[in-house]
Amino acid sequence: MAQLICHHLSVGYDSKAVLTDLNFEVNEQDYLCIVGENGAGKSTLMKTILGLQKPVEGRIMVGDGLAQNEIGYLPQQKASQKDFPASVREIVLSGCQGRCGLRPFYNTQEKELAEDAMERMQITDLARRCYRELSGGQQQRVLLARALCATQKMLLVDEPVSGLDPKATAQMYELLEELNEIDGITIIMISHDIASAMKYASHILRVGKHTFFGTRDEYLEEYRRRKAYRRMIQKREAQKEEGEWQ
Ligand SMILES: Nc1ncnc2c1ncn2[C@@H]1O[C@H](COP(=O)(O)OP(=O)(O)OP(=O)(O)O)[C@@H](O)[C@H]1O
Ligand SMILES: [Mg+2]
Numbered sequence: 001m002a003q004l005i006c007h008h009l010s011v012g013y014d015s016k017a018v019l020t021d022l023n024f025e026v027n028e029q030d031y032l033c034i035v036g037e038n039g040a041g042k043s044t045l046m047k048t049i050l051g052l053q054k055p056v057e058g059r060i061m062v063g064d065g066l067a068q069n070e071i072g073y074l075p076q077q078k079a080s081q082k083d084f085p086a087s088v089r090e091i092v093l094s095g096c097q098g099r100c101g102l103r104p105f106y107n108t109q110e111k112e113l114a115e116d117a118m119e120r121m122q123i124t125d126l127a128r129r130c131y132r133e134l135s136g137g138q139q140q141r142v143l144l145a146r147a148l149c150a151t152q153k154m155l156l157v158d159e160p161v162s163g164l165d166p167k168a169t170a171q172m173y174e175l176l177e178e179l180n181e182i183d184g185i186t187i188i189m190i191s192h193d194i195a196s197a198m199k200y201a202s203h204i205l206r207v208g209k210h211t212f213f214g215t216r217d218e219y220l221e222e223y224r225r226r227k228a229y230r231r232m233i234q235k236r237e238a239q240k241e242e243g244e245w246q
Pocket of ligand 2: 042043044076158
């Protein structure tokens with residue numbers, strides 16, 4: 001079975017759907033990029049996969065040894081969250097909360113997990129610093145380390161390069177690629193950066209007006225077909241207009 005299957009899934013708020021009838025599946029070590037316009041419902045879909053929102057309709061099935069609480073999540077950043085008054089170590093450690101259950105402290109294993117995650121994200125030297133004093137790129141690496149504490153299997157990242165400069169953007173993509181290719185972690189990423197989606201993703205899910213799910217090559221093929229179709233329509237319109245002028 002796949003790690004994640006969405007079957008006739010509709011997502012939204014208060015029983016009102018923002019996205020309807022989504023059908024796709026994600027297998028181990030896939031790199032799925034979700035694209036679509038602002039407000040299309042991408043973040044809502046991610047929250048529904050995580051169990052933070054109830055599906056309006058349809059089903060989400062998690063399998064292949066993955067449990068819903070083993071999915072790491074890097075949420076879309078809001079300006080207010082950038083000001084969070086905690087140390088880097090505290091924020092990374094908070095990624096272990098799902099493992100703690102009702103226990104009110106972190107055990108040695110969880111503390112080691114947080115140290116490992118900081119090392120992998122190259123932020124060990126920032127451990128004592130206050131999160132809100134960091135640059136945008138450093139903050140995103142802290143949040144990725146936090147997400148890693150929750151998982152060795154699947155990461156959901158919502159616009160991880162939003163607001164980053166080209167160097168920090170490239171670093172973030174490299175880290176995600178490494179986690180996918182070397183550590184075998186499945187990645188589901190929301191992005192408006194189509195060029196990078198084409199470079200890194202194995203699969204594309206486009207939501208909104210023209211829903212699409214398939215491999216990157218199938219997406220490119222579909223894109224070319226749509227472009228050729230648009231050109232043909234434009235040509236016909238021009239010919240029609242020419243005819244009207246004659
Ligand atoms: N908590 C909420 N309650 C009700 N409606 C919401 C809530 N959060 C988002 N929405 C609405 O749901 C729709 C989809 O929002 P969502 O944040 O999922 O879009 P998005 O595709 O992630 O957009 P963006 O690319 O701008 O991040 C929007 O119309 C939004 O206003
Ligand atoms: Mg969003």
